[in-house]
Amino acid sequence: VSAEKRAEFRRLHHGSEPLLLPNAWDVASALALADAGFAAVATTSLGVAAAAGRPDATGSTLAETLRLARTAERISCPFSIDLEGGFGSEPAGVADVAERVAEAGVAGINLEDGRQDGTLADLDRQAEIIQAVKERVPDLFVNARTDAFWLKVDNPLETALARISVFAQAGADGVFVPAIADEADIRAVVGRSTVPVNVLYLPGGHTVAALGELGVRRVSLGSLPFRAALHATVQTARAVAAGEAVEGGIPGYDDIVQLIGEG
Amino acid sequence: VSAEKRAEFRRLHHGSEPLLLPNAWDVASALALADAGFAAVATTSLGVAAAAGRPDATGSTLAETLRLARTAERISCPFSIDLEGGFGSEPAGVADVAERVAEAGVAGINLEDGRQDGTLADLDRQAEIIQAVKERVPDLFVNARTDAFWLKVDNPLETALARISVFAQAGADGVFVPAIADEADIRAVVGRSTVPVNVLYLPGGHTVAALGELGVRRVSLGSLPFRAALHATVQTARAVAAGEAVEGGIPGYDDIVQLIGEG
Numbered sequence: 001v002s003a004e005k006r007a008e009f010r011r012l013h014h015g016s017e018p019l020l021l022p023n024a025w026d027v028a029s030a031l032a033l034a035d036a037g038f039a040a041v042a043t044t045s046l047g048v049a050a051a052a053g054r055p056d057a058t059g060s061t062l063a064e065t066l067r068l069a070r071t072a073e074r075i076s077c078p079f080s081i082d083l084e085g086g087f088g089s090e091p092a093g094v095a096d097v098a099e100r101v102a103e104a105g106v107a108g109i110n111l112e113d114g115r116q117d118g119t120l121a122d123l124d125r126q127a128e129i130i131q132a133v134k135e136r137v138p139d140l141f142v143n144a145r146t147d148a149f150w151l152k153v154d155n156p157l158e159t160a161l162a163r164i165s166v167f168a169q170a171g172a173d174g175v176f177v178p179a180i181a182d183e184a185d186i187r188a189v190v191g192r193s194t195v196p197v198n199v200l201y202l203p204g205g206h207t208v209a210a211l212g213e214l215g216v217r218r219v220s221l222g223s224l225p226f227r228a229a230l231h232a233t234v235q236t237a238r239a240v241a242a243g244e245a246v247e248g249g250i251p252g253y254d255d256i257v258q259l260i261g262e263g
Numbered sequence: 264v265s266a267e268k269r270a271e272f273r274r275l276h277h278g279s280e281p282l283l284l285p286n287a288w289d290v291a292s293a294l295a296l297a298d299a300g301f302a303a304v305a306t307t308s309l310g311v312a313a314a315a316g317r318p319d320a321t322g323s324t325l326a327e328t329l330r331l332a333r334t335a336e337r338i339s340c341p342f343s344i345d346l347e348g349g350f351g352s353e354p355a356g357v358a359d360v361a362e363r364v365a366e367a368g369v370a371g372i373n374l375e376d377g378r379q380d381g382t383l384a385d386l387d388r389q390a391e392i393i394q395a396v397k398e399r400v401p402d403l404f405v406n407a408r409t410d411a412f413w414l415k416v417d418n419p420l421e422t423a424l425a426r427i428s429v430f431a432q433a434g435a436d437g438v439f440v441p442a443i444a445d446e447a448d449i450r451a452v453v454g455r456s457t458v459p460v461n462v463l464y465l466p467g468g469h470t471v472a473a474l475g476e477l478g479v480r481r482v483s484l485g486s487l488p489f490r491a492a493l494h495a496t497v498q499t500a501r502a503v504a505a506g507e508a509v510e511g512g513i514p515g516y517d518d519i520v521q522l523i524g525e526g
Binding site: 020022024026027028029031032033036038046047049050051052053054055056060067071074201203204207208209219221222223224225226227228229230231232233234235236237238240241243245246247249250251252253255256257259260261262263 | 292295313314323486489
């Protein structure tokens with residue numbers, strides 16, 4: 001089953017439209033997004049960390065990430081897991097983590113080069129990590145993320161272009177450049193990349209269709225669905241407090257019971 | 264600090280308006296609801312269980328519930344934890360669990376008499392459990408829930424009235440009758456109870472103000488905020504897929520980083 005889902009996940013990067021990946025942070029959100037019919041589901045490290053009460057991108061949620069990875073077996077579509085920086089700086093250690101989530105049935109992973117101190121990881125070392133992961137789990141889709149734009153480094157475009165080339169040479173199956181927004185920058189990355197390019201959806205920015213016309217093959221929602229969930233939680237409670245009607249369409253208790261099943 | 268919050272939580276059951284309790288299921292939702300200014304925050308066992316991918320009310324989320332209880336130290340308002348049936352059927356065992364969440368700083372707990380097979384727990388045993396908890400942690404607010412209406416037993420009103428009397432005699436600080444909806448039933452429960460009465464908010468039913476006029480002292484949102492969150496997650500992803508604008512007011516990445524803090 002995992003092999004089929006991995007092949008399917010790879011194919012989804014070469015469809016007529018970009019692959020739109022909604023991001024879950026716990027089992028319920030993963031099941032709900034899969035149930036809603038999305039072709040694949042990914043995860044948001046901000047959501048996973050915040051749900052556990054910890055800061056994002058600090059490598060502190062390995063246990064939660066491994067638990068969430070097991071949801072792969074419960075959904076029919078491919079599931080891709082954000083591994084932040086890989087929960088370690090040693091290639092063999094990151095490969096161990098990748099192997100564990102692969103054994104749980106996930107179809108792909110994200111590995112980012114942004115580090116906790118706001119700098120980018122050493123490029124050679126990051127390439128060694130990607131290579132080690134691909135050697136260990138060849139059919140796992142490795143989406144290599146560069147945080148050149150996200151962390152606002154000097155010359156983000158040049159930095160991103162240099163990094164995605166190295167990542168692809170190291171075996172990455174795709175590259176992810178979150179926070180890239182300008183059409184010219186996106187075109188430059190797409191033009192240079194030998195593997196499918198993933199960008200983050202930015203509210204008010206390009207639509208998925210427009211990104212597809214620029215050559216983007218995958219669009220992630222990142223933490224947006226998680227943040228929308230928190231917003232709805234607070235707004236619902238405020239509406240009740242104010243004596244106002246709550247929004248329609250909210251699933252009932254029995255709908256959730258059915259969604260989760262026997263666990 | 265715990266003692267002050269417990270005294271404050273008790274006082275909130277005797278204000279001019281009913282205490283409106285929004286229910287969280289993870290650290291992020293608890294922090295967001297506290298940050299939004301609600302006087303106190305509670306938890307939803309459906310949400311806690313679903314987030315972990317397990318069925319509600321089956322006593323399978325003790326670890327998650329204990330972890331969530333520790334959020335009490337991170338919020339300035341009182342925090343009340345749903346313990347389902349108490350994660351055990353022995354009074355001493357339930358008292359152990361209550362003591363552990365009390366040590367984490369929570370102000371109150373919910374203990375329900377509905378059992379996994381859809382029946383109500385033995386009434387004498389349930390009274391022993393409440394008594395054991397109150398002896399162990401006297402200042403913890405014990406909200407004793409009867410599922411007579413929730414489980415649609417025969418003669419739910421008579422059953423509920425009999426049970427809340429026993430619960431209050433056993434030391435319960437409040438009684439909770441979820442799924443009660445008819446004005447006459449609510450008036451009957453309020454008229455009989457010697458302790459504050461808690462009901463579940465039902466969308467389209469009585470407003471919080473109307474419930475206050477009926478004598479209700481506490482209104483819980485139950486799993487509604489959690490279900491609203493899941494709904495918003497799916498709707499947000501669908502809006503992006505359809506090229507539509509996402510809802511306004513959603514907090515940004517940095518807002519969540521600030522909400523969670525250093526963990």
